[in-house]
Amino acid sequence: MILQNGYVFTGGPGAGKTSVITALAMKGFAVVPESGRQIIQEQVASGGEALPWANKILFRDRMLAAAVHDFERQVPDGQPVFFDRGIPDLIGYSKLENLPVPAVLEEYATGMRYHPRVFIFPPWEDIYRGDTERKQDYATAVATYEAMQGAYTDSGYTLVTVPPANVADRVAFILANL
Template identity: 45%
Template sequence: MNKSIHLFAITGGPGCGKTTIIEELKKRGYNCVDEVAREIIKEQVQSNGNALPWADKEKFTLLMLEHSIETYTKNKDNALITFFDRGIPDTLAYANLIGLKPPPELTEAVKKYQYNPIVFILPPWEEIYQTDTERKQSFQEAIDTYKAIKNTYNGCGYQLIEVPKLGTKERVNFILSTIENK
């Protein structure tokens, strides 16, 4: 396993605060990569495409993989600590969750494109959970997604660190102090 120690994945089910944490990390000057799934959904809706989680799930999965590899590749050679709003194993977790047999290029990508061994996972948090135009899942689906993600990252050999349910600044401080102390 050739892990890129400066690339950190932040993961969890939908609506648990990942994007808010990424935005706070950006404000603090960190290099961050936005979640590819939301961008794909926006692009597909605007272009009347069907590569959507509620339409062609297989096509959506392959687009997520393609975009995730692209963002990984773009950031792997810089020396900056970089935070990703989800990593490539999230795409594998999604495929497993929807009952899609992972295509060989997905299982190969999970092995080839590795993040820091420490992955930050945010637990489901009903008090902050909201649906929107890109997030249509119920809170129970968010819990199921969290479990699938947790199992997938564990199966890929990552060390999951659960980020406590705190205010955004405190959550970011927790992440940064964890990195400094490892």
């Protein structure tokens, strides 16, 4: 299935994706937030192990289940839906972390397609900040960006680089490039 109205934002952590998603939601657009941060918060609160610093495979598999659920609940009605990460991000994450890429992940990435243009946010050191859920350093953020770039290119998507700018200008850029 192709979700022609589903636009993915990808890139490394701390590049401004969530700020842009939030601004789009405030403008009334449908958005799907990143599941990773929510999974981390839930796992920390419950003492679970599906954490990127505890059990990377279990963490990835929880994110995959959330990504599939998020994809399936969208209606292809023509109105844009903005995803803070998509299924191919999990291929990039697997490769970044030297994890095996399970066949089911490849099947979902092939069978559940987003709009062919994916917005990629390059690393931007001036705005990068770590926090309790984002423990990667800037070098890892750069490596993550490169892994996502490869995962989406290998999956047949066309990448549109979102230039570093204030949130309003980034939103305008994205809306002009739908």
